[in-house]
Amino acid sequence: MAVDRREVAVIGVNTALMAVSLAAIVYVNINRGYIPLKCKNIPLLNTLFCAMVVWYIGDIYTYQPTVVANSGSRGVCIVTMSWLRMSLGVYTVVSCHVFRIYQYHCIFRWRVRATGRRLWIPVAAWTAIPLAYGVLASALPANRGGNDYIDGMCVSYKPLYFVAVVLLVLLLVVWACATLMMRGINVCFDEYRELLVVIGSTVVVVALQVALRWVPGIGDTGFSYNSLASITDVLIGQISLLVLIARPMFHCIRDRDRYLRYFLHTLRREDRETEYELANGGNGICDSSNVSSASAYSGDLLLPSSCVDYSDSTKVAKPRAGGLKDGEADSIALAAMPDAYRLLETPPHSPIRLLV
Numbered sequence: 001m002a003v004d005r006r007e008v009a010v011i012g013v014n015t016a017l018m019a020v021s022l023a024a025i026v027y028v029n030i031n032r033g034y035i036p037l038k039c040k041n042i043p044l045l046n047t048l049f050c051a052m053v054v055w056y057i058g059d060i061y062t063y064q065p066t067v068v069a070n071s072g073s074r075g076v077c078i079v080t081m082s083w084l085r086m087s088l089g090v091y092t093v094v095s096c097h098v099f100r101i102y103q104y105h106c107i108f109r110w111r112v113r114a115t116g117r118r119l120w121i122p123v124a125a126w127t128a129i130p131l132a133y134g135v136l137a138s139a140l141p142a143n144r145g146g147n148d149y150i151d152g153m154c155v156s157y158k159p160l161y162f163v164a165v166v167l168l169v170l171l172l173v174v175w176a177c178a179t180l181m182m183r184g185i186n187v188c189f190d191e192y193r194e195l196l197v198v199i200g201s202t203v204v205v206v207a208l209q210v211a212l213r214w215v216p217g218i219g220d221t222g223f224s225y226n227s228l229a230s231i232t233d234v235l236i237g238q239i240s241l242l243v244l245i246a247r248p249m250f251h252c253i254r255d256r257d258r259y260l261r262y263f264l265h266t267l268r269r270e271d272r273e274t275e276y277e278l279a280n281g282g283n284g285i286c287d288s289s290n291v292s293s294a295s296a297y298s299g300d301l302l303l304p305s306s307c308v309d310y311s312d313s314t315k316v317a318k319p320r321a322g323g324l325k326d327g328e329a330d331s332i333a334l335a336a337m338p339d340a341y342r343l344l345e346t347p348p349h350s351p352i353r354l355l356v
Contacts, residue, residue, distance in 0.1 A: 007064040010227045014234045018056055021241050025049045027252075028245055034256070036189075036248035036263050039276055041103060044096060045245065051092035052237035058085025059233050061154050063226040070152040077147045077154035082137030086164050087130035090233075093240055094171045095126045097198060101178040107275050108185045129167050136163065165210060172206065175199055188270050189263075194243050201239045205232045 025045065032042050061068050061080035072080075099114075102122055106114045114122070137160060140146030145159025179199050182192045209229050251259030267273050 002066065003069075004064075004066040004223065006223055006227070007067050010230055011060060011064055011067060014056060014059070014230060017231075017234045017238055018053070021049060021052060021238055024242060024245060024249065027249060031252055034248070034252050034260070036259065037245065037252060040245055040248065041100065044100060044103070045241065048093060048096040048241055051089055051096060052234075052241065054084045055089025055093065055237060056234060058083075058089050059230050061085075062156070063230040065153040065226075068154075072149060072154065074142065074147060074149040077149050077156075078138050081147055081154055081156055082160075083134045086137075087134040090168060091130040091133065091171060093237060094168075094175055094202075095130070097195070097240065098171075098175050098178055099123070099126065101175075101182055101195065104182060104185055104187070104191065108187065111274065129171060133164060133167055136160075168206065172199075172203060176203070186270070186272075188266050188272050188276070189247070197243050198240050202236050205236050208232070 028037055028040075028042060028045060031037055058080045061072070061077065062085055099122060103114050106112050106118060112118065137147060140160060142148035142157070145157040147154065147156050147160065149155075176199060179192075179195050182195060185192070209232065212225060212228065248259070267276050
């Protein structure tokens with residue numbers, strides 16, 4: 001079978017879009033010590049990106065059949081179309097967003113981090129649907145409506161397609177309900193609106209794909225529908241990732257120090273230091289770049305106690321000369337924020353107490 005150059009062009013467009021996400025996630029990990037980015041739960045962002053990648057690979061076998069023609073078997077079709085695209089791709093992307101909302105509930109309602117049993121029990125529960133679909137697709141024979149390999153191409157029959165759609169709708173309903181529950185959580189940086197944008201765009205795209213599948217001339221698995229579905233799948237992943245990190249990443253590039261000051265002052269004004277400390281990882285560490293920006297700021301910006309010079313107790317604390325010692329960790333201690341605030345609010349001529 002000859003390769004359709006239009007499908008190659010679609011893969012090129014999708015690859016360019018994925019390259020944008022790759023550049024973004026690499027930048028986030030390089031700047032993982034920057035508090036506004038760190039509070040976004042970088043391990044969960046990495047998991048989301050990995051799910052996008054396997055989803056993209058599965059899409060190639062599903063929607064660009066001439067590109068991968070004669071390069072597989074029924075087993076390859078099951079792995080790529082069912083496991084990579086659906087179980088480890090679509091379902092995992094949705095699960096990442098549901099778990100993010102669960103994390104917000106842990107932090108802002110219960111004031112605990114999702115660790116230990118609070119982490120692994122929800123993770124184990126959410127593997128049920130992806131695992132069930134993958135096992136079903138593997139066990140369902142082609143003559144009963146499963147995946148098949150015909151004329152050098154992977155195909156998926158409608159019974160398995162309907163099962164995939166039902167499970168996806170179930171996950172979307174749970175995601176929507178969890179997102180609506182976020183309305184009552186007082187967050188500082190529009191996290192609820194970000195989640196609304198992500199789920200809204202996802203629901204619209206999924207509804208569009210399902211509806212167009214039944215339109216004559218478009219949904220008959222021809223090039224028009226395949227290219228539309230493939231590109232919109234990649235766009236869902238782009239929106240899922242970039243909407244979450246766009247604001248802190250933009251400011252990290254454009255005005256890193258100024259936004260950090262705004263971020264920390266907002267936490268103080270809203271009395272949310274404890275919650276965002278938990279989102280930051282809950283462990284006290286100090287960033288030399290953040291200390292540098294604090295040193296240059298003439299105001300009531302916090303300074304963690306490990307970065308303050310107490311050599312003269314009759315004067316107001318000042319940033320320690322030279323910033324941080326070699327080997328000290330690379331981020332500010334959010335846990336030290338309340339103490340630092342009280343320290344800087346001490347009257348200028350009173351003795352400074354070391355608060356721990």
